[in-house]
Amino acid sequence: MELLISGITIFVLAIFVGFEIITKIPPTLHTPLMSGSNAISGITLVGAILSAGAQQTVLTTTLGFLAVVFATLNVVGGFMVTNRMLEMFKKKS
């Protein structure tokens, strides 16, 4: 129960932090914001790595492998495409 409460506390506080920061982001940067936040939501990769690496059964390893592929795609693709867009904004500023 204690674990759940501390989890929920973190969840709620992080949402407030998110609201505070993200409301300050100008509309011009909303597309990079989406792709960038998308990249960090690939943090599920952490869980995927544990499933793929623990190799408890063939099924969990397969699920873990697929999750690693999708999450890495999200992370690498997300950060790279965000960087590509932001460089375009930067060079004129």
Next chain:
Amino acid sequence: MTEFFINIGYLIAAILFIFGLKGLTHPRTAVRGNLLGACGMLLAIVITLTDQRIVGFEVIIAGVILGAAIGAVLALKIEMTAMPELVALFNGFGGIASVLVAGAALIESTLGGGSSFVQTTVATAASGLIGAVTFWGSLVAFGKLKGIISENAMLFSGQQVINAALALIALALSAGVVMDPTNVLLYWALVTVASILGVLLVIPIGGADMPVVVALLNSYSGLAAAATGFVLSNNVLIITGSLVGASGLILTNIMCKAMNRSLTNVLFGVLAPTGGGASADEVYAGRVKSASPEEVALLFDAARRVAIVPGYGMAVSQAQHPVANLASLLTDRGIQVEYAVHPVAGRMPGHMNVLLAEADVPYESLKDMDDINPYIDQIDVALIIGANDVVNPMARTDPTSPIAGMPIIDVDKAKTVVIIKRSLSPGFAGIPNPLFALDNSLMLFGDGKKMVLDIITALKEA
């Protein structure tokens, strides 16, 4: 590494994510912000690899290489006009990763034989449900944006009833997962039902409402990651998931406000003409004046201040580079050029800004609707390219119109309005636009890109 150091590392990763997002508040700091986020991710991954539970790295390495290769190719090859599709697709991948991780964790917990905690099983059900809805909803959004699936709103009778029934079944299955976590089949049944629900929820939503859908699915992918964090009792997942969830919700809210519609209305309502209101013939009859590129060039020559209002049509005809060339040509002649960007112009939040940035338009000349409206009466020529509903004055004047109350760019108050458009066909809202028939309006009929190039030629010759 001990649990203590692992958690400290995760905390640092979370801090890096927060600073990374903070960097996005200005274009100057944004590139660095994105890099900080990437560093946070790298740290989190490296720490995870030191975990004692990992017995072999070959599967992980194979997965990372495959995922990174596909991701890198997509990120480098994608056209800027296709960015909404890519973001929709990535949202979906985040969702499916959560489904798979929660599923694997559930199976692993049944192997241990010990009883799972209720919070873990609740979170597992939530991961499966939200993740599957996100994945399939995003795939449908991707298909619609890409044109594989019809962009129109697809409606059939009893849609709401079927969705409600599916949602109830999904909730019942979630309860089943919580009560009997050893029965893994219940989880996959839940994922299947949630997948169908995801498809059916997005199918009825039309193209111009996609900014809302993409933003909402972005939020879901974050919430799915947070739910997976509860499954694994992993704080960095919870923090990151909530940040992304909050970000998506804010964008969803901004998009809805910019259309003066509620989220419920976008998701479940139909944007249809209310029956009243003038027909296209009544609005346009005998009042629409068309012009040639040469005449428009003369107008520009005499202007001091010009505003360009881009819409989705600019993306479709890939006209961003010619538009930027036209603007720099005018700037060279001492004319002040600005861009007026409506929040929902295009198919995702900020879509127009990215296209214009690609065409080297300086950040400073991109103006938000709220910034430019107060002085729009000082604009000599407003050039509308590929936008329709977001400049329809009926939103202000006709309370019975389906777009009544939607904030618009008040181009009708500019001294002259030039509209580049293929025909007088209505926009997404399906209503005529009285702007085209105003005394100070000129229509330039044709393809966006070609017309802009023709104006440039005419300007150079004159």
